[in-house]
Amino acid sequence: MKKNLFIIGWVMLLCLVVSACGSATQSSDNGDKEEAGEEATRTYKSTRGDVEIPANPKRIVTDFYAGELFSVGANVVGSGSWSFTNPFLKDKLKDVTDLGDPINVEKVMKLKPDLIVVMKDDNYDKLSKIAPTVVVPYNTAKNIQETVKMFGDIAGAKEEADQFLADFEEKSKAAQKKITKVVDKNATFGIYENTDKGKLWVFNDNGGRGGQAVYNALGLKAPEKIEKDIIETGEMKEISLEVLPEYTADYMFVTDYNPNGDSKTLDKLKESSIWKNLDAVKNNRVFINDFNTFYPYDPISVSKQVDLITEMLVKRAEENK
Structure with missing residues (x-):
């Protein structure tokens, strides 16, 4: 009887060790993925069909939508030239690269974006090879509320979008x-x-x-x-x-x-x-x-x-x- 109990105890201990090793391996795998830059993604329905985009994009490039993206706290690393004529965005554009108009594909590539958001789809095929590209045609949103919610969705920033709209309503x-x-x-x-x-x-x-x-x-x-x-x-x-x-x-x-x-x-x-x-x-x-x-x-x-x-x-x- 004692011998059986001894064996059962060792088996249980062995199971715990194996389980712990498995968890450690899984944790290590997740860490490796994060180090490799793999991020969670989701499907976004755009005018060009379904696009797999980062759930929380870190480096966004755009041709016309710098202000829309800034309003929801997104990190814009490159924008089309016209954004730089906007007096209300000067401070926010200090560290943003001017990509020209139309935006220069080679400059976009150097910025290594993880998401591209454009109004014009002239260079869609080239841009979409660099990073997931979402096309938002002019006049898609009809008011500020629609605009902020849409870009909050694209940038994975719903809370920031809600806060902007609450402040805007109060103002x-x-x-x-x-x-x-x-x-x-x-x-x-x-x-x-x-x-x-x-x-x-x-x-x-x-x-x-x-x-x-x-x-x-x-x-x-x-x-x-x-x-x-x-x-x-x-x-x-x-x-x-x-x-x-x-x-x-x-x-x-x-x-x-x-x-x-x-x-x-x-x-x-x-x-x-x-x-x-x-x-x-x-x-x-x-x-x-x-x-x-x-x-x-x-x-x-x-x-x-x-x-x-x-x-x-x-x-x-x-x-x-």
Whole structure:
């Protein structure tokens, strides 16, 4: 009996040793995989089909979406040139490589990204050989909420996305309260652009130029003509100077697109009798805005534009007293 118990004890001890060795081997294998750079992946459904991407990408390259990725705390190591014209991203882009426009494939390769996110798919085949590549076509997301959630998903940063949206909602509500004190509740707002070629455009709520800030974050109203012809259709529209009065608003935000700095088209517009007779002009409620400041529509830029527009409206109300 004692002999049997002795044997059983040794067998149990041997099992424990074998089990421990197995665990140690498994732990060692996992460590080896981590050292080899193998990371967990997941399937992302993109316009190019299902793409196997890192669950938590560490080095992201993009052509247009630096601001969107920064908003969810992602690590962007390379971006297209246009991002570097955005005044709201300068600090975040200090250590980011300018990849040109279109982005240079050789430069992308040198950065060794583990994820590439692009708006344009011109070089998709080449880029996808470097790292998993997700294509997000222009205007895929219709507002800041959709944008942040989508890029939070791509970057594996849901908590960061939720936090950004919570902060953005709080900021928007505070700004709305400030504006209600200085702007009539029935006032209308329009967003326009004058180009260096002398063309006039009217913009919707999702074409940059501050549209997300004005119409979505601040909840300001567009004139009925702009609402029906432009916002509801989802398209910005080129108009002639002659029909501008039909699209005018109580408050007008005009972006001046003048990349070379030598255009006189804005001066010519201001000198026209049509412009001078607009109610917004007569009441000093026109704001001429810098293109680089108001063109961007990434979440970080829109958040800053909310501050700028609120400050402009409060300051102008004081001036017009």
